[in-house]
Structure formats: C-alpha cells, structure tokens
Amino acid sequence: MPTxxxxxxxxxxxxxxxxxxxxxxxLGEDVGAFGGAFKVTDGFVEEFGEERVxxxxxxxxxxxxxxxxAAVVGMRPVCEMxxxxxxxxxxxxxxxxxxxxHYRFGLAVPLVVRLPSGGGFSGxxxxxxxxxxxxxxxxxxKVLAPSTAEDAKGLLTxxxxxxxxxxxxxxxxxxxxxxxxxxxxxxxTPMSARVVREGTDLTxxxxxxxxxxxxxxxxxxxxxxxxxEILDLRSLVPxxxxxxxxxxxxTSKALIVxxxxxxxxxxxxxAALIAEHAFEQLDGPVRRVATPDVPIPFxxxxxxxxxxxxxxxxxxxxxxxxx
Amino acid sequence: MPQLGVSVVEGTVIRWLxxxxxxxxxxxxxxxxxxxxxxxxxxxxxxxxxAELLVHEGETVEVGATLAxxxxxxxxxxxxxxxxxxxxxxxxxxxAAEHGVDLGGVPGTGRGGRISKQDVLAAVxxxxxxxxxxxxxxxxxxxxxxxxxxGAHMKRSLETAATCTTWMECDMARVEQSRRxxxxxxxxxxxxxxxxxxAAMDVLGEHPALNATLEGERYTxxxxxxxxxxxxxxxxxxxxxxxxxxxxxxxxxxxxAIRELAKRARKQQLSxxxxxxxxxxxxxxxxxxxxxxxxxxxxxxxAILDLEAVVKRAIVIEDADGxxxxxxxxxxxxxxxxxxxxxDGAQAAQFLGALRRRLERWDG
Numbered sequence: 001m002p003t004x005x006x007x008x009x010x011x012x013x014x015x016x017x018x019x020x021x022x023x024x025x026x027l028g029e030d031v032g033a034f035g036g037a038f039k040v041t042d043g044f045v046e047e048f049g050e051e052r053v054x055x056x057x058x059x060x061x062x063x064x065x066x067x068x069x070a071a072v073v074g075m076r077p078v079c080e081m082x083x084x085x086x087x088x089x090x091x092x093x094x095x096x097x098x099x100x101x102h103y104r105f106g107l108a109v110p111l112v113v114r115l116p117s118g119g120g121f122s123g124x125x126x127x128x129x130x131x132x133x134x135x136x137x138x139x140x141x142k143v144l145a146p147s148t149a150e151d152a153k154g155l156l157t158x159x160x161x162x163x164x165x166x167x168x169x170x171x172x173x174x175x176x177x178x179x180x181x182x183x184x185x186x187x188x189t190p191m192s193a194r195v196v197r198e199g200t201d202l203t204x205x206x207x208x209x210x211x212x213x214x215x216x217x218x219x220x221x222x223x224x225x226x227x228x229e230i231l232d233l234r235s236l237v238p239x240x241x242x243x244x245x246x247x248x249x250x251t252s253k254a255l256i257v258x259x260x261x262x263x264x265x266x267x268x269x270x271a272a273l274i275a276e277h278a279f280e281q282l283d284g285p286v287r288r289v290a291t292p293d294v295p296i297p298f299x300x301x302x303x304x305x306x307x308x309x310x311x312x313x314x315x316x317x318x319x320x321x322x323x
Numbered sequence: 324m325p326q327l328g329v330s331v332v333e334g335t336v337i338r339w340l341x342x343x344x345x346x347x348x349x350x351x352x353x354x355x356x357x358x359x360x361x362x363x364x365x366x367x368x369x370x371x372x373x374a375e376l377l378v379h380e381g382e383t384v385e386v387g388a389t390l391a392x393x394x395x396x397x398x399x400x401x402x403x404x405x406x407x408x409x410x411x412x413x414x415x416x417x418x419a420a421e422h423g424v425d426l427g428g429v430p431g432t433g434r435g436g437r438i439s440k441q442d443v444l445a446a447v448x449x450x451x452x453x454x455x456x457x458x459x460x461x462x463x464x465x466x467x468x469x470x471x472x473x474g475a476h477m478k479r480s481l482e483t484a485a486t487c488t489t490w491m492e493c494d495m496a497r498v499e500q501s502r503r504x505x506x507x508x509x510x511x512x513x514x515x516x517x518x519x520x521x522a523a524m525d526v527l528g529e530h531p532a533l534n535a536t537l538e539g540e541r542y543t544x545x546x547x548x549x550x551x552x553x554x555x556x557x558x559x560x561x562x563x564x565x566x567x568x569x570x571x572x573x574x575x576x577x578x579x580a581i582r583e584l585a586k587r588a589r590k591q592q593l594s595x596x597x598x599x600x601x602x603x604x605x606x607x608x609x610x611x612x613x614x615x616x617x618x619x620x621x622x623x624x625x626a627i628l629d630l631e632a633v634v635k636r637a638i639v640i641e642d643a644d645g646x647x648x649x650x651x652x653x654x655x656x657x658x659x660x661x662x663x664x665x666x667d668g669a670q671a672a673q674f675l676g677a678l679r680r681r682l683e684r685w686d687g
Contacts, residue, residue, distance in 0.1 A: 252412075252414045252440045279413050280413045280414060280416075280417040281413070281414050281417075282412055282413045282414055283412045283413075283414045283415060283439055283440035284412060322433075322434050323433055323434055323437070323439075
C-alpha cells in the first residue's frame, strides 16, 4: 500500500473518480491552471482538460449554483472552496437550493463541496473557520470530516458517489502533516464513526484535526496509564449515534473535542445526544473542549490560546478521570 | 489583605459587608478597608459561601494576611471539602439498583470520596462483609428507635445485674377454676395473669426483699408495689407500663388495669409517668404458649416474675387416702429472674414457693 499525505489521498480520490466516471468534474477558483490553492488538483487540467477541471470566477454562489444545476441534470460536480470560510457566499445555493431540491422536487443533487477548513497556521479570521455546524443544522446535506489519509480518500469517494449534496471538510492543518498507508484503487469509507483507540475509563469524541490532538493528549503515559477510548466521528451528518452511545456505555465518561466555536458546534449536538440517551450510563459530567466564541486571531500566540490545545484536552481528560 | 498600593503595607478592616454563611459572588465587595490613604472595598476573589471571618472590624493587618475563608462547595465550615457528597452519578444509582448494592457501605475512590462506577462494580464483584446476607429478602434499614431503646436497656440489665433464674412447677387447677367462674363477669382477661399478679402482691408483702431497687450500691426496699407489666406491641417491640400501688388492688381491679394499660400502650397513649417507677415486674410469655423464657430484669428492680403457659399434664398427686395417683391437671411453670447482687437463691426459691402455695390454694 502506498503511503500518502492527507492531501495526496484527497487528490487520489478525485483523480480516480474523474477517471472512472465521466459525469464527475471539478470546479473552483484556480483549480485548473494553478492546480488549486493548496495544489489538490495539481496536474488535473492536463489530464482531464478544461471542460472537467473548470476555473471559475471569484463567486462561490456561482460555483455552487452551477454545481446544483449540473447535479440536477445528472452530473457529479465537485466544488472546491479555496477556504471553507468562503462557502458563506455560496450558502443560499447550498442550504436553500441543494439541500431542499430533493424534498421540493424529488430530484437528487449529487454534488460535493470541498471545504479546506481549520486553523493553526495564523490564517486569521477569514481563513481558519470550521463551519461544519452551519450545514449540520441544514436538512438535506451530509457533512463529512476525515482525520486520516485513508479515510479522506474513502470518504471523498463515498461523497462523490452519494446522491445527496455532501459538504466535505478537509482540514488544512492535516494536508501535509498527516501521512498514512492508503489502499490503491477505488474504495468507500462508511459514513460512520471509527474507534481509533480502545479504552475503558473515558471516551474522547473528536473529528478532523482534533482526533490527533486527542490521541496525543490522552496517551496512557501522559495520564498515569488511564485507558482512554478515542472515537473519530468521521461523519457529522449522518451522526453515528450508535457508536457514540456504545462507547459512553462502556466508559461512562465523555469528553467532546471540536475545533469549531463552542456554541451549537457539532460537539454540542453530541453532548445533547449523550445527555438524552445515555443519562443512566454517566459517571461524570459530559465535558467539552472547543474554541471560544471568537473569530480566530491572526496573532500566533492568541490563536494558540483559543484553539483546543493538547494541554487543555489533557487537563479535561484528567479532570474527568479523577471525577 | 490585598496590596492596595505600592507603598501600602497594612490596612484596617472598617466594616464587613457580608456575614458568615452568606453566599458571595466573585468580585462582590466583602469589606471596607482603610489604608490610611483611602477607604476601599475589597472584592471577593471567588464565588462561594463565606465560611469564616478572620479579621475583626477595627483590626489592622499586614498586606497578605487572610481576611476570610470562602467555601466553594456552597456550605460553610472548614471541613466541607472532605465531606462525602450525597450525590450519586446516574450510572452509580442505576448499577446500585440493579445489583441491590447499598451505597452506604461502598467506599468511594472518586474526587472527595465520591462513589464511582468502578467502586460499585467492585462492590458487586466482591460483596462487603458489612452487608446483610438477607438484603435480597428485605431492604436494608435501621432499627426503630424503640428497638434500639429496648436493646440498650436489655444489654444494660445483663451487664449490670448478676442475673439468675429460678423455676418452679405450679398446679393451676384452683386458679383455672376461679377464672372459669369469673368469666361470666368478664372482669378478667383471657390469662391467669391478674390472679398471679394478685397472689404475687400478697407474697411480696411477706418477702419485701424482692420489691426493691438496686442502683449502684444503693439498695432500696419499697413499701408500695408499683407493678410493671410487660406488654408486647408485636413487631414494634415491648413496653412495660406500671400499675401504681398494685398491692392495694383486687384481682378484678388488676385485671382491668392490665387490660387498660395494654390497650393504651398499643395505641401509644401512655404518658412517661406510666412507664417508669416500677418496683417489681411481671411478664407473661405464657399467653403465647411459652413454657420457659428467661426474663431479663427490668432495671433497677431486683426481680421479675415470669408466668408461662398453663398446660394439662399427667402428674402424680396424693389423694384423700394418701395414695399416689396420676391425674390430669393444669400446670404451669413459674419463673423468677433475680439479681444475685441483691438476693440469694434461697430468697428467690422461698418467694416462688410461697407464690406457688398461694396459687395452688387459690380461693378467689
């Protein structure tokens, strides 16, 4: 199995789908000649041509709107936002049109919007957001957020083949930092959670970049040998209720980590789920670690102060383990 | 005392704005302090309950001195942090209910002694020795106040007195005959107790050493007999109401008194005066069919008479011609528990012998 970065795995999935399915095409700002803001589609225009790798104007509403139209007539468009933050400009097309077309007209809208998301590199308030919860709140849209190279490829493949609009959050911090063995050929990763590490004393629930922070924070040697289970959600919509409740039933304690701003984040939904359905399993309060409700600062020290750090996660783990 | 200025080294508490037991919010003014430059409010460094004021109004203390203690747990007192919380987490409550674990006996290893899920599971796997083996049959509970009082009294009696018990058989033919005759008037109860009590009154007059109390080394004989009568309250326990001046009452009056006291005892209508001051006690387990039950002396008395069941026995008696014959006769056993510190066996036996003779020749 070849070893790939998270970014290479995403490119691999896209390339394979472009090769395998003539209905698939990509569109976005600078995805063609420039190869994408992060070089995900580097070399694509040479292989697949300008008709399938379309450079668009700086107009996210147009990108998503064009994709909705193409999807309705049977194409499989994959939109790229240069930064997840910019999807706000395409919000109406995504939430009001793509998400509701099936319910209003009985028409499938098989499109994918790729959202390079997350902070940690001094990108500031316009280039660091984690907007997944906006779309979790909008019916009719699936929301995926892989944390590994293997899952990134498998989930993007599943997203492109899915008949629904899918928002695909690819964490910029992981693009070149996370590497792993990635199966060759086409495969789909199920839209369900994955137990990253089994444990008995505490469940840490995370997704995206926070899975890696949680793994480091809760290493047994850092927590006096405590046995901490890590659950990588991978998919936020659909949310793997069963896996969450099963893990909490086992450990009776839950810490939810997400990089998004705290209020109404994905973690809040998970916490509500546990409170409602696992109350009698709990041996401690459901705890959350998230980013405070502020825009992400440019200043590196300030950004590090607001993003969930390994130390904050570890402190929360310790607090729950000692409870 | 916070550092209220670079050159300030001390301050005087002028007035406390909160009192012990008050809930305080973070930054809420706690007191006014005079630093000889200004008078300023001191804000609370934390939210909680004011547990202790350490500086009096008018007192001057150095910067850095502790002015007061705030308990974060919401209850005043310096030991609150070590108190075992009464709250149990949902999973602990559920597991305890499922496995019938009494959480009172589970040691808590969580923060502040909290019982954790692991603690309950450990208790399930290895039941504690302190738990009752009967917990499946009946929910664990504490002894009633009455049971605890009876227990304490009985233990004290056995620990205090040198208790001995003397037994004597007694023919009850005359007593039974008398009861049958009296039944028409229904003045007597269903047991021979009033007759035995009346006979005992007479015998106590002849043996006053038994109508006495012994408190420490102070031994007191009493002229009047204030007769305690043990009354069973079923599962609830036992109470011993006292018939004042029982020696002056007739059989019928004793019967009425016993019945009335028992009735009021079962309705919990006895006054404290009616359950104290006895000089001699009689107990009647025979009403439940008992043949020999060792009574415990009702402290500080020195003796307790025990009336057992009256049963028909084939016994050997002497007929009018002086021949031994076997006859079917109602018999009982009279028991007397007595305190060997105050009496000797001879006195007990003499008392019982006299009582026996009186009952066997009863002509009531």
